Amino acid sequence: MLMAQAKGDPALARTLRLALAGTDGSGRLAVEVEKRLRTIGRSRGFIEWDKVRPLARELDSLRETIAGPLAATDPRAAVAQMRLLLSLADNVFERSDDGSGTLGEVFRGVGADLGRLWSQVPNRDPVALAADVLTLWDADGYGETDRLLEAAGPALGPEGRAELRRLLQARLVALPRPRKEDAFEGWQGRGQIAFRLRDLADLEGDVDAFIAATEAGGRAEDFAGDIAERLLAHGRPAEALAWLDRAPERHESEEVRHTDLRLAALDALGRQDEAHALRWAAFQRWLTPQHLRPYLRALPGFDDVEAKERAMAHALEHPDRNLALAFLVTWPNLEAANRLVRAHHAEMDGRDYGRLRPAAEALAERYPAAATLLHRALAEDVLRRTASRQYGYAARDVRACASLAPLLTEEPGLENHGAFLARVRREHGRKTGFWALLEGQA
Structure with a gap:
């Protein structure tokens, strides 16, 4: 009855074929999944805006089928089909306008599931897996592997992560040092490798490796906030302050973030007077309640009443009336x-x-x-x-x-x-x- 009903509904018909295939074992299910994936991969027509969400739903359904029923019975086949699904990203993105980000979210989920599926494969080779990760990164044109490394961490293990670091560092060493006049183009390649090394350092919780990777990529001061954040998490506030001192002036939201990191470092070092003065200065500049409230709480006696009145008067005179x-x-x-x-x-x-x-x-x-x-x-x-x-x-x-x-x-x-x-x-x-x-x- 359902198959008869599905004659006028291609999406329902495909779902039913996959469900029926799943009852006949992993072999048929893998064949049906691959057949549909290759059909999508051969498509060349532009995907109109009203077809983007239906396609995203179908791709996500295929992802769930691979990560669920297929992986439960045949993890190796599931890895192969998930890789095939991930490889469709360039084709799909080039034929569509993913202004809503729906397709991007689906493919990032595919990348993460692939990383998790590797852990289910018995007798896997972590060194070969590191090379696979690098190959997938190289082919990534739209950010579909953004979540791959974190998900693949358990499968890689210490041996795989060490190999991945070796491969990335070898690439970094092989790059020519950029000439001064070509600095931007030269640092782009180094920056991409450094970005991957930073992700790897985060996966291992190694703040010194994160700093080394950042410095290898060039313009490390541009990432002072990221470095300071990790140093603070590792109980190294003095070093965090030193990095924040190197940070160039940035847009307002980043300046606020740097101020909050500086406050956390000053508090950790017991430099309360400096932190107190910085909170007032931050409020004066940005009218931020999160800086004013702790500033008022730290005042003795009834001084907070006078300070609050001073803060309100400052707000009334602030040149940005909307703020x-x-x-x-x-x-x-x-x-x-x-x-x-x-x-x-x-x-x-x-x-x-x-x-x-x-x-x-x-x-x-x-x-x-x-x-x-x-x-x-x-x-x-x-x-x-x-x-x-x-x-x-x-x-x-x-x-x-x-x-x-x-x-x-x-x-x-x-x-x-x-x-x-x-x-x-x-x-x-x-x-x-x-x-x-x-x-x-x-």
Whole structure:
């Protein structure tokens, strides 16, 4: 009955054939799996966006069949079929647009399963396995082996890991030292090998090998945070600080990370005064609650009250008004957030909906005027930019203004809702898509 039903459903038919094959032993199951994998591998047509997820589901189902029923009865056949599945990555990626990352996730899972399956093969040769890992890395064009080494660790064992390190180091030695004028291109090859050596060092928990690999790859100071993190985990805070001192200036998120690592090192060394000063400096720069809270806790007596007032005053004067608003709402200090909005709403960036919209919602109950100003800023920014794809959000913000309107009191400089709508219609009346959404016609 199921096979009859599957005549009009190719995906169901393939699933049923695999299920039936599994009842006849591993030999037939391996044949059916390989047949389907080779069919996919021979395909050349472009995979349209609406076919990407169905293909990902099928590939994942094949992965589960190989790692489950086939591996349970014939681990060697399972390894062969998992390798075949992994080899499809280039073909599939070149024929599709994996903007969602769905296919990438499936193939990374295939790589990890292959590493685990190697452990199930009896009498495996760890030295030969190390060469296999290197071959798969060389063929990796889309990151499908990102999880291979960690999963293959038990199968490689100490002997296999030592061989893999020997092979990588031999490649590194064989590379010519880059000329100064070709430094970037020259270090790219070294950097890739160093990246693999760092992964191997992490697998063995060897921080000194991690540092050596990083230095061999060049520009080791660019990885100062990674090195410091591992040194701290191994109880070596003084060395971690020395590496952080070598780090070049980076983007904000990396600077925050380096600061947190520096704080951990200073705390571990008992240098509390330096850590205390650094937490305040970090808060002043980034308005980070995670730095302010321990700073306040460390203050004696009632000094924390005065320091908290100083922190709120600093936030109110911070030049990044959106950042300041997000901090005050998160802390929370809604009274100060209200003051900030009332004084500086014209300076706030309406594109920053990730901060302004949650702030408007947090302020709505106690400070409806401030919430209204934020919703208006969000809506008017969309209209000024004629960002038609965001008209739905703008309409939602205007409706939020309408719901808050009965709570507003008349005051100088604050338009009532009717006056606001009239002005927006004068300035943006031709944006019919927005007005249709607002009036429920689209």
